[in-house]
Amino acid sequence: MTDDTQNKPLLDVQNLTVRFAIKRGGLFGKAKYLYAVDDISFQIKRGETLAIVGESGSGKTTAALAVARLVNAYKGRVDLDDTDFLSLQDEDLRQARSKMQFIFQDPYSSLNPRIRAEKIVREPLDNLDTVPNEERQEIVDKLFEAVGLHPEQQRLFPHQFSGGQRQRIGIARALATQPDLIICDEPVSALDVAVQAQILNLLRKLQADFGLTFLFISHDLGVVQHMCDTIAVMYMGKIVEYGDRKSLFNNPLHPYTKALLSAVPSVDKKRRAETKRILIPGDPPDPLDLPKGCRFANRCPVAQDRCRSEQPNLNEVTQAHSVACHLVNETGIAPI
Ligand SMILES: Nc1ncnc2c1ncn2[C@@H]1O[C@H](COP(=O)(O)OP(=O)(O)OP(=O)(O)O)[C@@H](O)[C@H]1O
Ligand code: SF4
Ligand SMILES: [Mg+2]
Numbered sequence: 001m002t003d004d005t006q007n008k009p010l011l012d013v014q015n016l017t018v019r020f021a022i023k024r025g026g027l028f029g030k031a032k033y034l035y036a037v038d039d040i041s042f043q044i045k046r047g048e049t050l051a052i053v054g055e056s057g058s059g060k061t062t063a064a065l066a067v068a069r070l071v072n073a074y075k076g077r078v079d080l081d082d083t084d085f086l087s088l089q090d091e092d093l094r095q096a097r098s099k100m101q102f103i104f105q106d107p108y109s110s111l112n113p114r115i116r117a118e119k120i121v122r123e124p125l126d127n128l129d130t131v132p133n134e135e136r137q138e139i140v141d142k143l144f145e146a147v148g149l150h151p152e153q154q155r156l157f158p159h160q161f162s163g164g165q166r167q168r169i170g171i172a173r174a175l176a177t178q179p180d181l182i183i184c185d186e187p188v189s190a191l192d193v194a195v196q197a198q199i200l201n202l203l204r205k206l207q208a209d210f211g212l213t214f215l216f217i218s219h220d221l222g223v224v225q226h227m228c229d230t231i232a233v234m235y236m237g238k239i240v241e242y243g244d245r246k247s248l249f250n251n252p253l254h255p256y257t258k259a260l261l262s263a264v265p266s267v268d269k270k271r272r273a274e275t276k277r278i279l280i281p282g283d284p285p286d287p288l289d290l291p292k293g294c295r296f297a298n299r300c301p302v303a304q305d306r307c308r309s310e311q312p313n314l315n316e317v318t319q320a321h322s323v324a325c326h327l328v329n330e331t332g333i334a335p336i
Contacts, residue, residue, distance in 0.1 A: 007045075008045075008082075009043035009044055009045050009046075009079075010044055010045060010046040010080065010081055010180055010181060010213050011043065011044040011050075011067070011078070011079070011080055011081075011181055011213070011215070012043050012077075012078070012079040013040070013041055013042050013043070013063075013067060013076065013077070013078050013079075014041045014076055014077040014078075014079075015039050015040075015041055015075060015076040015077065016037055016039070016040050016041070016063060016066055016067070016073055016075070016076035016077075016078065017035065017037060017038055017039050017040075017073065017074045017075040017076050018035070018036050018037040018059075018062050018063070018065075018066045018071060018072070018073055018074055019033040019034060019035045019036065019074045020033070020034045020036060021033060022034050022288060024288075032288050033288075034287050034288050035237050035287070035290070036059045036062040036237055036287070037059045037062050037063045037066060037237050038059075038236075038237035038238050039075070039076075039238070040059075040063060040232070040234070040237075040238065040239045041239075042230075042232050042239070042242065044181070044213055044214075044215060044230070045213075045229075046180075046211070046213050047207070047211045047212070047213055048213060048214075048229040048230070049207070049213070049214040049215075049216050049227055049228040049229050049230075050214070050215055050216065050228060050229070050230045050231070050232065051216045051217070051218060051224035051227060051228035051230070051231045051232070052064070052215070052216070052217050052218075052231075052232045052234055053217075053218055053219065053220070053221050053224060053231060053232070053233050053234070053260065054219065054233060054234035054235055055219060055235070055284070056219060057236075057284065057287070058234040058235055058236060058237070059234055059236070059237040060185070060217045060219075060234055061185055061217065063234070064102075064183045064185055064215060064217055066078075067085075067100070067183070067215065068097070068100050068102065068183060069085065069086065069093070069097070073086055080096065080099060080100065080180065080181065081099075081180060083096055094128075095128075098124065098128045098177040098179065099177075099179050099180040099181065100179055100180070100181045100182075100183060101124070101173075101174035101175070101176075101177065101179040101181075101182050101183070102174065102182075102183050102184075102185065103167070103170050103171055103174045103182060103183070103184045103185070103187045104170065104185055104186075104187070105185055105186035105187065105189055105190055106190050107163060107166035107167040107169070107170045107190070108158060108159075108163070108166055110170060111158040111166060111169060111170065112158070113157060113158050113159060114157070115157070115158075116154065116155055116156065116157055117144075117149075117153060117154050117155070117156050117157070117158070117161070117169050118140055118154035118155065120158070120169055120173055121140050121143055121144070121154075121169060121172045121173045121176055122136055122137075122139075122140050122176070123173070123176075124173060124176040124177045125139060125140075125176050125177065128177055139176065140154065140172075140176075141154075143172040143175055143176060144172060146172070146175070146206065146209075147168040147169075147171050147172045147175075147202060147206075148168060148202065149165065149168055149169070149172070153165075162195075163190065163191050163192070163195060164191055164192075164195035164198060164199060167187060167188070167191065167199050168199075168202070170187075171187075171199075171202065171203070171206070175206070175210075175212075180213060181213050181214075181215060182212055182213070182214050182215070183214075183215045183217070184203065184214055184215070184216045184217065185217045186217055186218055186219070187199060187203070187216075188200060188223060189218070189219070189220070189223075196223070200223070200226065200227055203227070204226070204227065214227075214228075216228060220264070221260050221261055221263075221264050222264040222265070225245070225249060225264070228245055229244060229245060230242070230243065230244050230245065231243060231244075231245060231248045233248075233254065233256065233257045233260070235256050235284075235295060235296055236284055236285065236287065236290065236295040236296075237287070237295075238295060238314075238324065239314055239324070240254045240256055240257070240296065240314070240323070240324045240325070241253060241254040241256075241257045241321075241322070241323050241324070242314065242321070242322045242323075243320055243321035243322065244320045244321070247318065247320050247321040248321065249261070251321070251334070252334065253317060253321070253323045253325065253328045253333070253334045254296075254323050254324070254325050254328065254334075255278075255296065255300050255301065255302060255325065255334075255335060255336050256280070256296050256299075256300075258278055258334060258336055259278040259279070259280045262276070262277045262278040263277060263278075278301075278336065280299050281299055281301075282298055282299045283299075284299070285298060291308065292308070292309060292310075292311070293306070293307050293308045293309050293310050293311055293312075294307040294308070294310075294311060294312050294324075294325070294326070295311075301336060302327060302335040302336055304326065304327070306326055307326055310326070312324045312325050312326045312329065313329075315328075315329050317332060
């Protein structure tokens with residue numbers, strides 16, 4: 001492999017925008033557009049993990065669904081391993097889709113209660129129909145073993161498993177077609193803390209063993225701190241801070257990221273002891289009536305006049321770290 005090939009991202013998302021038409025004011029009222037994802041770009045290298053972090057409603061799930069074409073992108077481009085994914089049609093799309101799999105938050109509602117675990121894991125292979133029928137059971141056996149489930153559990157139904165075990169089934173199913181990219185949408189937030197750690201460890205082990213690439217979504221920076229190479233912090237449809245894990249955890253710059261991080265007790269205990277918890281006052285703005293300037297301005301403790309009139313661009317502070325904040329852009333340092 002040349003250096004160039006090694007450095008190429010597996011997933012390259014450029015200027016992705018997703019909007020939903022929202023009807024207001026009765027039958028003949030004009031539709032307004034809600035920009036759930038507004039011009040975001042990110043890349044993931046093969047074998048690495050990008051985490052998208054942000055509060056509820058920031059657009060994390062919509063971004064992931066648009067990457068997988070489960071909702072339509074209004075603008076932007078998604079390249080998966082050099083394939084222009086958003087322009088694929090029919091059979092090409094079906095084949096390419098099998099290269100991206102989802103692991104969902106709620107392992108119970110995402111598994112069909114009437115189907116045995118064995119069939120749930122096997123289903124993606126049956127749908128894709130590229131592996132000979134007689135080889136599929138062997139793959140299912142291996143997947144059960146890889147996720148730490150016993151062979152005899154293949155005959156059970158989802159309700160006969162615990163939450164953590166159900167998430168293991170979801171992971172086995174996601175791995176069945178040997179996808180290039182696995183999108184994990186809050187995969188542990190419905191689980192107890194002890195079980196969360198087991199599932200995160202399993203995901204890390206599977207990544208090391210099989211060279212998996214993850215797009216990992218969480219509202220909790222604490223969950224992603226041991227899980228990711230790069231982090232994109234989203235707020236109201238925009239990426240407000242983007243950087244490698246070390247830069248972002250050691251030197252958070254955006255006031256929103258600082259506040260999120262100050263709420264994570266386990267991140268850098270020594271530094272946390274010196275740092276007060278930063279509370280974010282107020283509520284996010286109405287997504288159908290976004291402010292002209294910085295979307296965080298009404299909650300930001302250091303907002304200036306300029307912040308209310310001009311939207312900050314996501315600018316590079318270093319090669320590995322970008323921030324969308326006027327004050328950081330002016331001074332290069334975190335304003336709080
Ligand atoms: N199908 C839809 N139709 C209209 N609006 C939608 C739709 N899906 C999402 N939205 C809106 O888009 C915005 C982003 O939602 P999204 O679910 O992507 O956020 P999220 O970051 O995943 O939140 P959470 O942490 O709660 O899962 C929200 O304002 C949401 O109400
Ligand atoms: S641009 Fe202004 S309002 Fe927005 S985060 Fe930076 S300082 Fe706060
Ligand atoms: Mg979500």
